[in-house]
Amino acid sequence: MEISGVRRNSKILIDGALYNVEEAEFTKPGKGRSVYRLRLKNLRDGGIIDRTYRSGEKVEEASMNTEEEQYLYHEGDQYYFMNTKTFDQHPLSADLLGIKKNFLKEGMEVVMLMMGDEPIDVTLPITIDLKVIETEISTKTATITPQMKSSIVETGYRIDTPSFIKVGDVIKVDTRSGNYVERVSTGK
Amino acid sequence: MAEDEHRRLARLAPNLRRRAQIYDFIRAFFKERDFLEVETPIRAPAIAPEPFIVPFQSEDWFLAASPELHMKRLLAAGYEKLFQFSHCFRKGERGRWHNPEFIMLEWYRQGADYLGIIEDTEQLIASIAPKLGFKNTITYQGKKLDLTFPWPRITVRDAYIKSAGWDPVAVNDSVRFDMDFVSKVLPAFSPERPTVLIDYPAPQASLARLKPGNPLVAERAEVFIGGLELANAYSELIDAREQASRFREAVEEIRRERGQDMPLPDSFIKAVARLPECGGIALGIDRLVMLFCDAASIDDVMAFTADNT
Numbered sequence: 001m002e003i004s005g006v007r008r009n010s011k012i013l014i015d016g017a018l019y020n021v022e023e024a025e026f027t028k029p030g031k032g033r034s035v036y037r038l039r040l041k042n043l044r045d046g047g048i049i050d051r052t053y054r055s056g057e058k059v060e061e062a063s064m065n066t067e068e069e070q071y072l073y074h075e076g077d078q079y080y081f082m083n084t085k086t087f088d089q090h091p092l093s094a095d096l097l098g099i100k101k102n103f104l105k106e107g108m109e110v111v112m113l114m115m116g117d118e119p120i121d122v123t124l125p126i127t128i129d130l131k132v133i134e135t136e137i138s139t140k141t142a143t144i145t146p147q148m149k150s151s152i153v154e155t156g157y158r159i160d161t162p163s164f165i166k167v168g169d170v171i172k173v174d175t176r177s178g179n180y181v182e183r184v185s186t187g188k
Numbered sequence: 189m190a191e192d193e194h195r196r197l198a199r200l201a202p203n204l205r206r207r208a209q210i211y212d213f214i215r216a217f218f219k220e221r222d223f224l225e226v227e228t229p230i231r232a233p234a235i236a237p238e239p240f241i242v243p244f245q246s247e248d249w250f251l252a253a254s255p256e257l258h259m260k261r262l263l264a265a266g267y268e269k270l271f272q273f274s275h276c277f278r279k280g281e282r283g284r285w286h287n288p289e290f291i292m293l294e295w296y297r298q299g300a301d302y303l304g305i306i307e308d309t310e311q312l313i314a315s316i317a318p319k320l321g322f323k324n325t326i327t328y329q330g331k332k333l334d335l336t337f338p339w340p341r342i343t344v345r346d347a348y349i350k351s352a353g354w355d356p357v358a359v360n361d362s363v364r365f366d367m368d369f370v371s372k373v374l375p376a377f378s379p380e381r382p383t384v385l386i387d388y389p390a391p392q393a394s395l396a397r398l399k400p401g402n403p404l405v406a407e408r409a410e411v412f413i414g415g416l417e418l419a420n421a422y423s424e425l426i427d428a429r430e431q432a433s434r435f436r437e438a439v440e441e442i443r444r445e446r447g448q449d450m451p452l453p454d455s456f457i458k459a460v461a462r463l464p465e466c467g468g469i470a471l472g473i474d475r476l477v478m479l480f481c482d483a484a485s486i487d488d489v490m491a492f493t494a495d496n497t
Contacts, residue, residue, distance in 0.1 A: 026283025032366040033240050
């Protein structure tokens with residue numbers, strides 16, 4: 001594909017290695033050529049590289065497909081998913097999952113990005129509801145600006161929540177940032 | 189997830205208000221100095237052929253990529269000082285600092301050369317800052333920027349020798365020139381001061397005259413502030429034959445590079461013969477507003493862009 005068509009999250013191949021475009025910056029001296037600066041993440045080892053291209057250059061677009069899969073379990077730093085049609089199991093490493101590994105619940109449905117037979121990445125819903133299993137006891141009295149405190153949700157992820165959150169509450173979490181969004185329901 | 193339009197436009201309100209103020213200050217600056225505000229067509233049968241500026245076509249005509257040619261035709265007819273805010277269009281230019289449709293401020297002054305025009309620019313920008321409540325210093329993207337003039341000038345030759353290790357006046361390599369500019373030369377400019385880059389290699393003169401006494405360079409200057417390319421000034425070329433020959437070369441290069449046939453702007457070339465000595469500049473208003481709003485992206489100072497149509 002033409003370099004001008006590359007966007008953030010495009011998947012490209014360089015010397016056979018698969019990269020995700022983390023950032024694509026267009027820049028151009030007024031009278032000069034367009035220059036594209038890409039920050040690329042190697043989708044196998046997580047390494048980051050920067051590359052510069054000028055207008056007219058081409059890059060190899062990776063041909064990807066998506067499958068509906070279910071999260072099963074993890075063992076060490078391998079997280080296992082199962083294709084809901086073929087029942088094939090696909091592992092992804094904690095490094096490649098990044099922040100997403102904190103929001104995986106057993107049985108949850110995800111979209112698996114595949115290159116041929118190789119699992120590459122999963123797409124999670126933008127928000128997910130998680131039960132609080134542990135939290136600090138709030139000592140502060142109610143104020144106008146909510147005090148934050150540290151809580152732990154069912155996946156073991158530690159998250160800052162408002163002080164009114166109690167064990168057993170279900171909260172909505174943004175899976176892109178890992179931030180608390182709102183309380184969904186109160187525990188008994 | 190795209191931001192809802194209503195929320196986006198509400199968020200931009202302070203920047204759009206400031207943008208309108210900046211327009212008022214600029215108009216006041218030029219009117220005090222007896223410049224005439226003009227409007228020229230944004231759609232024309234022929235525009236300046238530029239190898240790396242791709243125009244939009246409108247039926248058989250082109251959308252303006254700059255108002256330069258029409259403004260110089262007015263100068264050739266005896267108008268002495270002109271300015272204009274105009275919508276300009278450049279295909280494929282989209283990023284943090286670019287939108288394919290943008291606003292250019294251009295002004296021209298009879299009797300001025302490129303450095304005289306740079307002095308106008310210094311005064312203009314330094315006059316806007318206090319009206320917006322700044323002293324001589326603004327903060328752009330976490331860095332303090334001192335706008336006190338005169339701004340440091342550096343020749344293209346010295347800047348490349350210092351940052352890229354070669355002399356682009358001696359070696360004509362326009363690909364390397366552009367790549368090194370983006371990756372080496374521009375990043376080496378001081379973040380604390382504007383930089384005026386002067387005396388471009390003659391092959392990049394475009395519509396500027398060559399320097400009397402040193403025809404290897406053109407009297408062309410560019411202003412950079414906070415990493416942004418803000419403006420491009422010329423001592424205008426007033427030799428019609430030389431202009432026609434440069435345009436013919438550009439038309440040829442465009443045909444080779446992107447297979448496009450661009451007509452020669454004949455009415456302009458005819459007018460060049462009557463152009464007085466003059467200087468002019470094109471300044472990207474959206475980027476100027478970005479500086480004064482401390483905005484990271486051009487999208488933060490435009491109500492509607494190519495991605496928020």
